[in-house]
Amino acid sequence: MSTGIKNLLHTLDSLDFLKLDRRTFMKAVGVFGATTFLGTYKTEIVSALEFAETKIIWLHGAECTGCSESILNGGNPDIVQAISKLNVNLAYHETLLAQQGLFVDGEPVNTSELNSELLVDELIEEGNYILVVEGAIANGPDGSGRYCVIGNRTFKELFGKAAARANAILAVGTCATYGGITCADSAIAEVTDYRGVAFTKENSSKGMLTELGIHKPVINIPGCPAHPDWILLTIGAVILGKIKIPDDLETILDQYGRPTVFFPTDHTVHENCPRRGYYDRGEFDEQIGGEKCLWKLGCKAPYSHADCAIRRWNGSVSMCTQAGSPCIACVEPGFPDSARPFYVEAEDKGVLLGANIDTLSKAAVGAATVLAGVHAVRRMKGE
């Protein structure tokens, strides 16, 4: 542990956590894992909650549920411990709740005790909840949203209804934040027209909220999947009022709505990569399975703003590059298009008629050399 972190911990030990200013709090959040953070301040957190519980409505759009799996895999604390410590009521989460949609003749039936469709409507009606969105929102075909229907209504409709009454909106995972894989360039991308909550790729004017005419700030937690710490600590900070929405957002989020404490604008994964030493020595793996720098295998860590290499994954024991896989820049707004081809060096991407910068430049340099040679011979011969 670095001296700086030790000093910070020492400082925090001697302070009343609840009186920490937002800046110090965010620093602590950035340094600690969720486990340390929630464990250290359990008592204070619980006693600090001015309201009995905070409701969370967690909606799933077009996605793989990987982000939910990621948070469920957050081992210590697990999701139950975190919910308990933060006094959270995870009121609605489609893959975790017991209810399911019940329809007769196309209409929802029974009560919210059994029918998830009625439950979500009731929760939205009650208001006072944090909305967590996982997955992209289909706008196609032709703005109808019919490419993603859950129960008997479009996800676009459900999202719009929930977003309109939410106290705070968190988009979790790259699909929800920027459209992700669902809106990658393809023959059908224009027809399906998947959108992120506040952005579609890098474009904030194409977020679903704008499409629906809802003007609410959003905290984006991208990643494919998002790290459990990023999700839990952000939710925790919002619940504890350490992130005041919307007042604090301008100072704690980057231009793509990501908390800079987890997605630092001045830092890339490459800088703390466990394989960085190999890069510095110019030692690169040419095929998967080696121990050297993965850059030549298409690693996008030099372009990815995330604290993966500091925080690590799977209980802080590993991360993609450590496990041997090149970073694919899954936290970046242009993902996956901006990271494709995943296993080709970024500068080797085709830029003109399929040729990459190196090839085109070498051709130009070669042509210049030939011309120079011919010119030189002619001049020497006095022609």
Next chain:
Amino acid sequence: MKPKDNPMVVERYTVLDRTAHTIHAVAMLVLIITGFKIYAGWDFMSFHNARALHMIAVPALLAVNWILIPYNIFSVSEGGVQEKIAHFMDHYVFGPEDAKRLNAIILNFFGKGEYPAFTIYDEVSGHYKTKLHPLMKILIVIEGTAIFVIAVSGIVIYRLDWALLGLPIGSWILSAGDLVAPAFNMSSLQFYRALHLVMTYFFVFELIVHVGILEFNPHVWKYHKAIFWSGKEDLSDSRYAEIVKPKPKQLSDSEIWHESSDTPSEVVKD
């Protein structure tokens, strides 16, 4: 300016010109070599040494290009702002006359016509009217732009949050990149790194054109000596150089004939 001992030898490059060119050339070579080392992982040097050399060469190159060369250009000419601008346009900006020369050079390359003179010295004013090869005039503009682009892209590669006097220049550059990069399916940083690489290749290309096409010619080697060492050009070697002689003074009839003793053959023209 003509040295007193030989009126045909004139100063082609001042000491500052030569100093600027030498620093420029060395810095550029260091940047290209260390840049490719960093990019491609060449194993002839450690990453840290390459980076350190790279970062030493950057301010040298920028200082020469953005301070010394502009100072040279505008200090060497006499007169006011208009005269200085006219001097700059004549000497460094590709104009119609340069287009004609370039056309003749291309024709000559294909075996038609003579290689034109591109250095024009005016004996009356004692200064060059123009001295650069027309291709160099094109390259200078492109190179100036390339240096600006590679410097800007280099800032964010060096440090994402680079600031100058508290101004978040790095963030501004990245934000500007965000406007363009998505069109190339790249993130801003990715775009700038690619741009940096393209510009590096441009400098290699330019080096080949500059040294290879312009200078890899025994008759042009006199200019190598001039730019790196002597600064002088001997105008008696007329290859690629043309001297504008003073025009003969036109005398009026009365000046010629007003003294009856003179005969036309005795009138001496200047």
